[in-house]
Structure formats: C-alpha cells, structure tokens
Amino acid sequence: MKHREIAIIGGGPAGLAAALRAANLGARVLLIDRSDYLGGQLIKQTHRFFGSKEQRASERGIDIARELAAGVTANEKIQVMTEATALGYYEDGVLLVEHHNKITAVKPDRLIIATGGAEKNLMFPNNDLPGIYGAGAVQTLVNVFGVKPGKKVLMVGAGNIGVIVSYQLLQAGVEVAAIIEAAPRIGAYWVHAAKVVRAGVPIYTRHTIKRAYGEQEVSGATIVQLDENLQPVPGTEKDIDADVICLSVGLTPLTELLWQAGCQMIFVPELGGNVPLRNEFLETSVPGIYVAGDVAGIEEASAAMMEGALAGLNAAASLGYTSESLASDRKNVLAQLAGLRSGPVGEKIRKGLAQAML
Amino acid sequence: MRIEQHPILDFKNGNKVKFTFQGRELEGYEGETIASALHAAGIRTMRESAHLHRPRGLFCNIGNCSSCLMVVNGESNVRVCVERLREGMVVETQKGKGELK
Amino acid sequence: MLAQNGIPTPADLAGVLPPADRLAQGPVAIAECYQNIPCDPCYHSCKQGAIREFIDINERPQVDFEKCNGCGTCMSRCPGLAIFVVDATYSDSEALVKIPYEFLPLPEAGETVTAINRAGQAVGEAKVIRVQNTRVQDRTAIVWLAVPKELMMEVRHFNVKGVR
Numbered sequence: 079m080k081h082r083e084i085a086i087i088g089g090g091p092a093g094l095a096a097a098l099r100a101a102n103l104g105a106r107v108l109l110i111d112r113s114d115y116l117g118g119q120l121i122k123q124t125h126r127f128f129g130s131k132e133q134r135a136s137e138r139g140i141d142i143a144r145e146l147a148a149g150v151t152a153n154e155k156i157q158v159m160t161e162a163t164a165l166g167y168y169e170d171g172v173l174l175v176e177h178h179n180k181i182t183a184v185k186p187d188r189l190i191i192a193t194g195g196a197e198k199n200l201m202f203p204n205n206d207l208p209g210i211y212g213a214g215a216v217q218t219l220v221n222v223f224g225v226k227p228g229k230k231v232l233m234v235g236a237g238n239i240g241v242i243v244s245y246q247l248l249q250a251g252v253e254v255a256a257i258i259e260a261a262p263r264i265g266a267y268w269v270h271a272a273k274v275v276r277a278g279v280p281i282y283t284r285h286t287i288k289r290a291y292g293e294q295e296v297s298g299a300t301i302v303q304l305d306e307n308l309q310p311v312p313g314t315e316k317d318i319d320a321d322v323i324c325l326s327v328g329l330t331p332l333t334e335l336l337w338q339a340g341c342q343m344i345f346v347p348e349l350g351g352n353v354p355l356r357n358e359f360l361e362t363s364v365p366g367i368y369v370a371g372d373v374a375g376i377e378e379a380s381a382a383m384m385e386g387a388l389a390g391l392n393a394a395a396s397l398g399y400t401s402e403s404l405a406s407d408r409k410n411v412l413a414q415l416a417g418l419r420s421g422p423v424g425e426k427i428r429k430g431l432a433q434a435m436l
Numbered sequence: 437m438r439i440e441q442h443p444i445l446d447f448k449n450g451n452k453v454k455f456t457f458q459g460r461e462l463e464g465y466e467g468e469t470i471a472s473a474l475h476a477a478g479i480r481t482m483r484e485s486a487h488l489h490r491p492r493g494l495f496c497n498i499g500n501c502s503s504c505l506m507v508v509n510g511e512s513n514v515r516v517c518v519e520r521l522r523e524g525m526v527v528e529t530q531k532g533k534g535e536l537k
Numbered sequence: 538m539l540a541q542n543g544i545p546t547p548a549d550l551a552g553v554l555p556p557a558d559r560l561a562q563g564p565v566a567i568a569e570c571y572q573n574i575p576c577d578p579c580y581h582s583c584k585q586g587a588i589r590e591f592i593d594i595n596e597r598p599q600v601d602f603e604k605c606n607g608c609g610t611c612m613s614r615c616p617g618l619a620i621f622v623v624d625a626t627y628s629d630s631e632a633l634v635k636i637p638y639e640f641l642p643l644p645e646a647g648e649t650v651t652a653i654n655r656a657g658q659a660v661g662e663a664k665v666i667r668v669q670n671t672r673v674q675d676r677t678a679i680v681w682l683a684v685p686k687e688l689m690m691e692v693r694h695f696n697v698k699g700v701r
Contacts, residue, residue, distance in 0.1 A: 112499065113518070119498070124444045126616035126677075128576040130594050136578035136614045138444070138675070196500045208480040208493030215497030215517075223472035224447035226437040228480075249640060250439045263540040268572045269617025271543030276694040277640075278657040281543050294491050295480055332500070380575075418575045421595025443641045444676050 082108040082157075084393050085173055085186035087164045087335065090118020091379045092371025093192035094146040095386030096393070100190075101155035103394035103401055108184065109156055110175055112163040116150060117143030118194060119214065120379060122221040124249070125242055128267070132414050133380040140221075142383075164193075167339045171366075188366050188393040191336060192386060195329035195350060195372035200234060203289040205325075209296035213243040213326035220250045228321035232299050233257040233279075234287050238378070240326030241266035241281075244274050255318050258285040258301050260308060267423070287323070288315060296323055329376045336373070339364050348430030349375030357436045358412075359392040360385060368393050375430055384415045438476050455525040470516035470527055471497065471504055482506050482516060483530040506530050511537065539571055544656050554690065555602040564607025564624035564633070568598040569693075570617060582614035609669075612637045613677035623689050632689035633666065638680045643668055644697050652684055653694035660691050 084100050086093045089111030097109045115121065123139025134142050150156050162177040173184045197212030199205065209228060211219075213235070216227045231252060233244045236259035244254045257274065262284050264271045271281060288300040288310065303314035330351040337343060341354045342363035353375050354362045361368050370389040371382035388411045395404060419427050439447065450466035457479060464473025471482070471494055481491040482504045495503035499518040508514040509526050512534025516527070539545050555565050566587070568579065577591045579598050587604035588611065598620075609622045612635065622635040644650050644665045652663040663682040670678040684692045 114520070126578075126614075128574060128616050130575070130577050131581055135576060136582075136616055140445075197496055199495070206485070206490055206492060208482070208491050211494055212496050215494055218497045219472060219475060219494075220439065221445060223468050223476075224439045224442070224445070224449075225468075225472050225476045226439060227475065228437075249443055251441075264543060267574050267617065268539045268543065269570055269574075269615075269619040271539070272545070272569070272655065273618050275543035276653060276655050276657050278653070278696075280657070281541075283541050295493075417594045420593065421573045421575055423572070423574050423595075441641050443639050443678075 079172070080108075080182065080184045082106060082184055082186045083397055084108070084188045084190065085110065085184055086190040086192060088118065088192035088194055088371070088373070089113070089116040089147075089150075089158070089160070090192060090194050090371060090382065091120050091142070091146070092194075092382040092386035092389070093118070093190070094150050095383040096190050096192060096370055096390035097150050097156050098146070098153065099387045099390030100394040101153045103391065103399040103404070105155065105394040105397055105399050107156045108159060108186065109150060110159045110162045110164055112161070114161045116147035116158065116160065120146075122214075122217045123379065124221050124246055127380055128378070129380040129418060130414065132410075133383060133418070135380070139379060164335060167335055169340075187397060188368065189339075190368045190370060190389050190393055191373055192369070192371045192389075193332040193335065193373045195331050195376050197325070198328045198330055200287070200325050200327045202287050204292065204296070205290060207290055207292050207296040208294070209292065209321055210290060210323045210325065213239050213324040216322065216324050217243045217246060220252070221246060226250060226252050229253060230255050230320045231322040231324055232287075232301075232318050232320040233324045233326060235259060235326030235328070236271065236281050236283065237265035237326060237328070238267060238270060240324070241270045241274055243324060243326065244279055245270065245277070248274070248277050248279070252322075254279045255320050256301075257281045258287065259283045260286045260304055286310070290323055295321065297321060299323055329372060331373045331376065333373060336362065336367075336369070339367055341367060342436075344434055346375070346430045346433045348426045349434060353434050355434055355436045360389040361392065363436060366396075375427065375434065377427055378418070381415060381418050381427075384411055384418065387411050388415070437478065453521060453523040455521060455523070455527060457527045458529060464521045466521060466523070468521055470506070470508065470514075470519050470521050470525065473521045474516070474527070481529070484532065486532040489531075505534065507534065545569065545571060550690070555600070559602045560623065560625040563626050564622050565602055566600055566605050566607060566609070566611060566620055566622050568600055568615075568620050570598050570615075570619045573597060576616060578614045578616065579611045579620060582611045584608075584610065609635050609679055612679055613674040618677065621693060625686065625689060627683060630686060631683045632686045634663075634682045634684055634689055634692050636680050636682060636693065636695065638678045639676065642697055642700065643670065643678055644680060644695075648697070650682070650695040650697055652682065652688060652692040653696060654691045655693050657694070659696070660688055661685065663692060663695055
C-alpha cells in the first residue's frame with residue numbers, strides 16, 4: 079500500500095492545475111491518468127482560448143497543454159502515473175489503480191477527482207452507423223492524428239464545441255455541409271459562429287436530425303425544422319449528403335468514482351447531469367474528497383484550470399501547507415472564476431452551481 | 437485520408453509500420469492509434485453489434501465508450517481508439533461480445 | 538440575426554463601425570464583437586491604448602477610433618478572429634481590408650482572390666496586397682485585400698481561386 083498526501087485523478091486542465099498549485103504549496107502529489115500522455119482534451123484544442131491573461135486567453139489550448147504538462151513533469155513533488163486507471167475508492171480511503179495489468183493500492187490523505195466529462199449521444203434512427211461520431215472524437219482524429227473522418231460532415235449542435243470543431247474541420251480541408259441546432263439560438267459564442275458562416279458553413283437553428291441513412295456506413299441524413307414546441311414541422315424535411323455526422327449535443331460529467339465514494343450527488347441539467355454537491359472549497363460531502371473541472375459541472379477549459387487551481391490550493395492547505403500569499407492566491411482564483419461566470423453567457427452555470435452547493 | 441497540410445499543426449509521424457486488418461496488409465505510423473491508422477486507410481467499421489449484428493464504428497475516440505472494440509492479436513475487446521499501433525499487429529473485426537482467452 | 542444564423546444585421550454593424558470622418562483619415566480597427574463574453578486580450582494587446590480597459594471581463598471591446606492607428610496588432614490576438622482593419626484611403630477607387638486568416642494555402646501578394654461577405658457569399662474579386670504571418674502572430678495570418686470601396690464594409694473573408 080502506497081501512502082500519498084494528495085492523489086489527483088485526471089491529468090486534463092483541472093488535474094494539471096491542481097497538481098501544480100498543491101505541489102507549489104509543498105504537498106506531495108500523485109497524479110493519475112488513464113492515457114499515456116498528460117493534457118486530457120486540451121491536446122486537441124488548436125484554437126485560441128477566451129478569458130483573461132491569468133487564464134491564458136488568446137493562447138492555443140495545445141500550447142497550454144504542453145506547458146502545463148512540462149511543468150508537472152519537471153516538478154519533483156509530483157509523481158506522474160500515466161496509463162493508470164482508477165478502478166475504485168473504498169470506505170477505508172483506499173484507491174485502487176490498474177497500471178500495466180497490475181493493481182496498486184494507494185491511500186491518499188486527500189483526493190482530487192478531475193475525471194472530466196463524456197460526450198452525449200442523441201437518439202434517432204440509424205444513430206449507430208459507422209461515420210456517426212461525437213464531435214470531440216472527430217476533433218481528436220483530425221487534430222491529434224492528422225486523419226480525416228471522411229469528406230463531408232453534418233454537424234449536429236451549434237454550441238461552442240460543434241462550431242469550433244466545424245471550423246477545425248475546414249482548417250483540415252474537410253467540407254462541412256451545415257451545422258444544425260434544435261434550439262432557437264446559437265449556443266456558441268457568436269464570434270465563433272461568424273467565423274464558420276463567413277467560411278461558407280450555414281447554421282440552421284430550430285432544426286434537428288430526423289434520421290441518418292446508409293447501409294454499412296452513413297451516407298446522409300434527413301433534417302427537419304422544429305416549431306416553438308420543438309415538434310417537427312411536416313413538409314420541411316431535407317436530405318443532406320454527408321459521409322460523417324458529428325454529434326455535439328453536450329457533455330456529461332464522468333462521476334463513477336464520486337458515486338462509489340459515497341459523495342452526495344444531485345441532477346443539475348445546467349451542469350450536464352449528475353454532479354457532486356460541493357462547498358466553496360470544492361470539497362464534496364465526503365471530507366477530503368475534492369472535485370474540479372467538468373466532473374463538477376460542464377464548463378469551458380479556462381474554468382476547469384481555475385477550479386483545479388482552487389482545489390489544489392485548498393487540498394494542500396487542509397494538510398497544513400501554507401504560504402504568505404495563500405489567502406490572496408485563493409481570493410484571486412475565486413475572483414477569476416467569478417469573472418468568467420459573471421456575464422450573460424455564464425447565466426446557465428450560475429444557475430447550475432446555485433443548486434450544487436453544500 | 438491523411439491531412440497533407442495544416443495551418444496550425446505540424447504532424448510528426450512515427451516510423452511506418454505494417455499491420456493487417458482482416459488479413460489485408462496495411463500501413464500506419466507507430467504511435468498513432470489503431471483506429472487512426474484504420475481511418476487513414478478509409479476503414480471505419482470496427483465491429484458487429486451483439487444482437488442485431490449491425491456495423492459499429494468509433495464514437496468517443498478517447499476510451500470512454502465501447503463502440504470501437506476489436507480483436508487485436510487474438511485478444512477481444514481492445515479499445516482501438518486508445519491502443520497504439522505496433523509493427524505486425526493482427527487486427528480483426530469483433531463480432532458480438534468477443535471471447536475471453 | 539447573429540443568434541439565429543451567425544450573421545450580424547446592419548443594425549449590429551452600425552453599433553461598431555467608426556464614423557465616416559474617421560474612416561476618411563486612414564486605417565482603423567473595427568471590432569465585430571457583439572456579445573458580452575468573458576474575453577479581453579484585445580485590450581491587453583493594444584499598444585496605443587485605443588481599446589478601453591475592461592472593468593468587467595464580460596464587456597464588449599470599445600475602440601477609441603481617435604487613438605487607433607489601424608496597426609492591426611489586436612487582430613491576431615482576438616480568439617474570435619473578430620477584429621478587422623479597414624483603410625478607406627488606400628486609393629481613389631479601392632479600400633484596404635485586413636482579414637485574419639487561418640487556412641491554407643495562404644495567397645501571395647499580387648494574387649486575385651474571391652471576396653466573401655459575412656454570410657459566406659462571393660461578392661466580387663479582391664487583390665492581395667500583403668500577407669503578414671510573423672512568429673508573434675502565432676499562426677493567425679493577416680491578409681491585406683484591396684477591394685472596391687463600396688465593398689469595404691462587406692468583404693470579411695476570401696477564397697483562394699481553385700481551392701474548395
């Protein structure tokens with residue numbers, strides 16, 4: 079059995095930020111990720127981030143990932159364990175980790191869960207045909223491996239992910255037939271939408287996919303307009319040729335470990351599904367277990383980094399580590415998070431978080 | 437289909453390696469995933485569903501779902517979206533739930 | 538309507554365009570940013586102090602057209618690629634429109650490209666005057682297009698001929 083001061087599960091933006099802040103306060107950290115690299119989904123974000131200087135606005139996600147990962151790898155207080163899957167967390171505070179076909183037991187004093195989210199699916203006939211992917215899946219294929227998913231894409235969902243991935247498909251030389259969105263309004267930042275529209279991709283709000291067609295693989299889809307009550311308008315069906323359909327209909331937190339650890343959970347649609355109740359320190363109802371990033375509620379990566387920083391500071395501080403600037407650091411991170419969430423586009427998050435506080 | 441030029445990214449491919457898919461010899465790059473190499477060769481069908489025997493491909497591409505399970509070197513239920521390609525791998529479509537050795 | 542189809546209306550545009558007398562004086566930045574989102578790199582990038590400091594990060598950029606000299610530094614720092622520079626004084630019949638561009642192939646100076654409006658429609662032809670793509674711009678190139686003056690508030694994208 080290994081004893082560790084802080085174990086962090088997930089090496090994405092939240093987990094990396096948490097590890098750096100906790101280690102900088104002096105805590106010894108074990109960072110666990112199931113992939114064979116660090117950075118999580120940042121490694122495919124080729125666009126410039128929004129936010130302010132402190133959240134590295136205007137830098138590209140791929141570059142932020144590289145720098146955070148390098149900082150974590152170089153920090154001697156952080157032990158990195160990749161290709162390691164956290165299998166379970168038990169009543170006696172033991173975490174089981176599978177690593178290269180071997181099980182290791184770890185007993186951490188504090189646990190930060192930063193497992194992120196998973197792409198949601200959408201129900202329609204033939205939604206299981208090869209060629210129908212999560213939008214993030216296609217983003218990985220294109221931006222990490224340099225491989226095209228097909229020739230012509232129909233994007234379902236005009237939130238930030240759908241619109242950004244459409245733009246990145248164009249950059250990779252893949253045609254995007256259209257972006258459709260069931261809601262009456264585009265969910266993505268309008269500047270993102272304007273970018274793809276002027277590049278020739280139409281966005282159809284109040285439209286959904288009725289069915290996909292194709293035999294062994296997808297070859298197209300029938301889309302249909304929706305009325306005020308989200309009901310299909312008869313006679314508005316239109317066929318779109320596409321050998322790729324991307325579903326960008328939201329993410330849901332990956333909360334399995336939280337359930338198993340006995341954290342109190344609550345279903346909050348604004349945050350993407352079931353999320354843990356947490357206090358202002360990002361500590362869950364189980365003392366010593368903290369959360370950060372998408373697992374605590376689906377948000378932008380900039381917010382995930384800030385939550386990670388907060389959880390890292392708080393977990394280390396709860397073990398007695400401190401610094402002259404601890405109070406002001408914490409205040410600063412909280413102020414940045416509040417800033418990111420304070421505008422009209424943060425309304426949904428604010429509403430969601432209000433329901434998830436202990 | 438591989439991307440030939442990209443305005444933001446510079447793809448650093450590993451060494452070329454050979455592998456087989458359903459007995460057919462294909463090439464890919466060391467370090468990419470099996471799913472990536474198959475897509476580059478235009479292959480998007482990875483398995484056949486257990487009950488209705490429908491073709492299935494990738495869905496999440498990051499190891500969350502189980503849409504891309506294949507038989508690799510005789511081992512069933514390999515998530516080819518995260519399994520890295522190596523020289524000489526024998527990759528086969530998985531039918532149904534796969535068998536445990 | 539931006540919220541429905543991603544295309545700003547003339548009323549949206551009227552709120553961000555510089556006055557005619559300022560346009561007549563030379564290059565000036567136009568921040569086509571219509572939504573209160575948490576983002577402020579344009580303010581930090583401007584060495585002229587021509588973008589008003591954000592009290593709340595969710596404010597929209599306010600360009601001080603008198604201080605702005607149209608240098609275009611902010612263009613490649615804007616994550617939304619939403620800032621353009623227009624120089625109405627380029628020639629008697631043409632204006633210069635500077636466009637942030639992240640696609641390949643990049644055109645070359647002297648090349649004629651298809652001029653595209655905010656809705657993705659071809660509206661005419663434009664001549665490439667210059668392509669800026671320095672290290673500082675971090676892979677967001679800026680392409681200078683000479684367009685007929687009447688199109689200077691229309692053209693916001695272009696297609697290289699024979700591509701896509």
